[in-house]
Amino acid sequence: xxxxxxxxxxxxxxxxxxxxxxxxxxxxxxxxxxxxxxxxxxxxxxxxxxxxxxxxxxxxxxxxxxxxxxxxxxxxxxxxxxxxxxxxxxxxxxxxxxxxxxxxxxxxxxxxxxxxxxxxxxxxxxxxxxxxxxxxxxxxxxxxxxxxxxxxxxxxxxxxxxxxxxxxxxxxxxxxxxxxxxxxxxxxxxxxxxxxxxxxxxxxxxxxxxxxxxxxxxxxxxxxxxxxxxxxxxx
Amino acid sequence: xxxxxxxxxxxxxxxxxxxxxxxxxxxxxxxxxxxxxxxxxxxxxxxxxxxxxxxxxxxxxxxxxxxxxxxxxxxxxxxxxxxxxxxxxxxxxxxxxxxxxxxxxxxxxxxxxxxxxxxxxxxxxxxxxxxxxxxxxxxxxxxxxxxxxxxxxxxxxxxxxxxxxxxxxxxxxxxxxxxxxxxxxxxxxxxxxxxxxxxxxxxxxxxxxxxxxxxxxxxxxxx
Numbered sequence: 001x002x003x004x005x006x007x008x009x010x011x012x013x014x015x016x017x018x019x020x021x022x023x024x025x026x027x028x029x030x031x032x033x034x035x036x037x038x039x040x041x042x043x044x045x046x047x048x049x050x051x052x053x054x055x056x057x058x059x060x061x062x063x064x065x066x067x068x069x070x071x072x073x074x075x076x077x078x079x080x081x082x083x084x085x086x087x088x089x090x091x092x093x094x095x096x097x098x099x100x101x102x103x104x105x106x107x108x109x110x111x112x113x114x115x116x117x118x119x120x121x122x123x124x125x126x127x128x129x130x131x132x133x134x135x136x137x138x139x140x141x142x143x144x145x146x147x148x149x150x151x152x153x154x155x156x157x158x159x160x161x162x163x164x165x166x167x168x169x170x171x172x173x174x175x176x177x178x179x180x181x182x183x184x185x186x187x188x189x190x191x192x193x194x195x196x197x198x199x200x201x202x203x204x205x206x207x208x209x210x211x212x213x214x215x216x217x218x219x220x221x222x223x224x225x226x227x228x229x230x231x232x233x234x235x
Numbered sequence: 236x237x238x239x240x241x242x243x244x245x246x247x248x249x250x251x252x253x254x255x256x257x258x259x260x261x262x263x264x265x266x267x268x269x270x271x272x273x274x275x276x277x278x279x280x281x282x283x284x285x286x287x288x289x290x291x292x293x294x295x296x297x298x299x300x301x302x303x304x305x306x307x308x309x310x311x312x313x314x315x316x317x318x319x320x321x322x323x324x325x326x327x328x329x330x331x332x333x334x335x336x337x338x339x340x341x342x343x344x345x346x347x348x349x350x351x352x353x354x355x356x357x358x359x360x361x362x363x364x365x366x367x368x369x370x371x372x373x374x375x376x377x378x379x380x381x382x383x384x385x386x387x388x389x390x391x392x393x394x395x396x397x398x399x400x401x402x403x404x405x406x407x408x409x410x411x412x413x414x415x416x417x418x419x420x421x422x423x424x425x426x427x428x429x430x431x432x433x434x435x436x437x438x439x440x441x442x443x444x445x446x447x448x449x450x451x452x453x454x455x456x457x458x
Binding site: 171 | 383384387388390391392393397400401403404405407408411412415432436439440443444447448451454455458
């Protein structure tokens with residue numbers, strides 16, 4: 001059972017994440033990385049923000065599906081709250097990742113073509129994932145009864161997970177990717193300078209940490225609101 | 236009652252009820268035929284390349300199916316027979332019966348709609364065998380994806396508009412492989428080797444959806 005008191009060690013974990021994010025933002029924008037004289041220019045700095053956002057989306061998907069599974073097993077209302085909030089925060093990171101990716105692609109890969117949306121499998125995968133979460137929230141709003149809503153939403157959440165391996169199999173066979181590591185493209189580690197990795201790897205941890213901060217805060221907020229307003233329609 | 240006997244009983248009951256009113260089938264059929272005619276009016280006399288023909292055919296089928304297949308559980312809720320079914324039949328049997336009913340419905344609908352589409356738009360099908368195979372597998376995939384979703388939305392408010400919203404994101408793997416293979420069937424000239432990827436997806440995806448549905452159906456079925 002979740003208490004409204006602050007969990008132990010929360011303050012220093014939050015401080016660590018704030019300091020880490022500050023380092024990532026300052027380092028990502030200011031450190032003198034070797035300049036690559038091709039179409040990238042200075043845009044490679046987007047790497048420190050765009051890529052961790054995707055990792056966070058994937059982590060959030062996993063967390064949301066895990067708590068959906070726990071909900072069906074235990075019928076604990078807190079598991080449902082966790083599943084929803086992970087999906088909500090994950091959706092936020094997904095939209096940000098999609099926007100940063102679109103900007104980046106528009107001014108590098110598609111420079112001069114004026115294209116904002118293109119046939120990239122990773123982009124398509126993300127778009128489908130956003131659509132599934134949007135449908136998940138629409139489905140939730142269609143139920144007034146709280147336990148039924150939680151049960152049905154958890155079942156849809158897990159049912160939607162079935163698509164993921166198939167999308168990973170089908171999409172790369174239908175569209176060519178320009179992302180690193182795709183067929184014929186150099187792997188990620190071959191094209192990044194050691195100095196860049198010194199920012200990128202902490203950035204992964206910090207973005208996951210930021211997700212954890214927002215997610216736990218939202219869960220506690222939702223849980224407190226639930227106890228203040230037992231009326232299911234007030235949530 | 237063992238589950239296969241309940242499945243058979245549910246299928247028989249649904250077929251009989253559907254035969255009496257023909258509501259779901261007629262809705263889907265008229266919708267599909269009207270959409271085919273609309274596509275024909277919209278395209279006019281312009282020649283259309285096979286990739287566009289394949290895409291339009293699948294879009295017509297998806298929308299028609301999303302319209303009618305959600306009825307499976309909603310009608311039980313409307314008639315107040317949900318509780319009766321819950322008491323008398325094994326959950327697996329109910330799921331399998333509804334799945335078979337939906338599959339039968341969408342297979343007949345797909346057959347009629349495809350024939351109408353091919354005739355009205357003057358589509359040349361070079362490789363009929365693949366065309367029939369792909370659309371059959373696609374129809375089964377549609378039934379596999381919609382049956383559990385129909386059970387999810389049975390007691391939701393505004394269940395009519397809800398099914399397409401839930402269904403379309405889940406159909407992306409099916410649609411991608413289906414449209415590509417349909418294009419091959421329309422163009423012809425490509426051996427079986429070029430179709431392996433698509434056929435693997437079209438056969439395994441419905442199976443995975445059915446497996447996931449069977450695992451989740453108990454949680455959806457009982458309050």
